[in-house]
Amino acid sequence: MKNITSTQNTLVKQIVLLKEKSRERKKTGNFIIEGQREIQLAVKGGYKIKTLLFYSGIITAADINELTSVNDIDPELIEISKEVYHKVAYRETTEGILAIAAAKEHTLSSLNFKRVNPLILIAEAPEKPGNIGALLRTADAAGLDAVIIANPKTDMYNPNIIRSSVGCVFTNNIATGSTEDIIVFLKANGIKINCAALTASVNYHKVDYKKPTAIVVGTEATGLSNDWLRNSTQNIIIPMQGEIDSMNVSVSAAIIIYEAKRQRSFD
Incomplete structure (x- = not known):
């Protein structure tokens, strides 16, 4: 399992762009989901979860493994530091987890x-x-x-x-x-x-x-x-x-x- 502790990490910077810029989401075909319920609904809706990032001060690795097992998904798992989590998290009340997912075409x-x-x-x-x-x-x-x-x-x-x-x-x-x-x-x-x-x-x-x-x-x-x-x-x-x-x-x-x-x- 990877571990990211620096807010200057390349992936962290990409997540911030995906969070803030519509053109980045359109260019990459990816977007950010924050929260367990939202991630579970995305899986139910047929979305591909590419990466799960979590802060173990709020949610444990065991909880993450249970989430992936119950929802039958196999994303890349990355543990992040408190500083990184506060950098990439969008919501004020957080659950310690966010995902990078692939967008769908809504034609x-x-x-x-x-x-x-x-x-x-x-x-x-x-x-x-x-x-x-x-x-x-x-x-x-x-x-x-x-x-x-x-x-x-x-x-x-x-x-x-x-x-x-x-x-x-x-x-x-x-x-x-x-x-x-x-x-x-x-x-x-x-x-x-x-x-x-x-x-x-x-x-x-x-x-x-x-x-x-x-x-x-x-x-x-x-x-x-x-x-x-x-x-x-x-x-x-x-x-x-x-x-x-x-x-x-x-x-x-x-x-x-x-x-x-x-x-x-x-x-």
């Missing part, structure tokens, strides 16, 4: 639906990784067939997305693409497009979600682009009874998603 063509009438969540250009994480948690809880990010502002392995999704980024069926390509994909697959919008809308619970359906949400600041509104099967709205005209995007999505699930009797 539209790679999507496989588990039902003939899929229920999909689409978010256009979400700016905050925390919102993306919350959307992924909702999608996981509801057992959606896919989550598609249109015109993404960051890659899906941003540490803030991994953290805020509590690892659900690994358990969801995810694709990214341009708004134009996603609309073509939806129409080719006979999937209805229900856009959350303020204009030409009907109350969200008056729409039939039993057929193949995409629920499309935009940013709180600007909403959806005209491309979505022009191609919408039906615009939908959640009635506001207070002084504001919108809610957090993840809250809005959850309300609509669970109405769709109710209509489908939580299939």
Whole structure:
């Protein structure tokens, strides 16, 4: 087993880059996972764990061996010092373990639906990784067939997305693409497009979600682009009874998603 004690180590510097720079993650095809639960969910989601690094002051080598044995993985194991761990760790409350994993390609063509009438969540250009994480948690809880990010502002392995999704980024069926390509994909697959919008809308619970359906949400600041509104099967709205005209995007999505699930009797 290797041991790293210097924060100037080449691998340590690479991990810092993977943690902080999207272009480094894209260039290498690798990303960082921190925490036991997140690593286990990544394994469950079919991700290849290349390297496990741990600080024995928090988690022991025996615990690491049990983790690899239970999850049937055989990564390179590296013990790191306290100084190195604090250099590479992202979260304030830590578990003493992080992994280098291989990213997946999230193309539209790679999507496989588990039902003939899929229920999909689409978010256009979400700016905050925390919102993306919350959307992924909702999608996981509801057992959606896919989550598609249109015109993404960051890659899906941003540490803030991994953290805020509590690892659900690994358990969801995810694709990214341009708004134009996603609309073509939806129409080719006979999937209805229900856009959350303020204009030409009907109350969200008056729409039939039993057929193949995409629920499309935009940013709180600007909403959806005209491309979505022009191609919408039906615009939908959640009635506001207070002084504001919108809610957090993840809250809005959850309300609509669970109405769709109710209509489908939580299939």
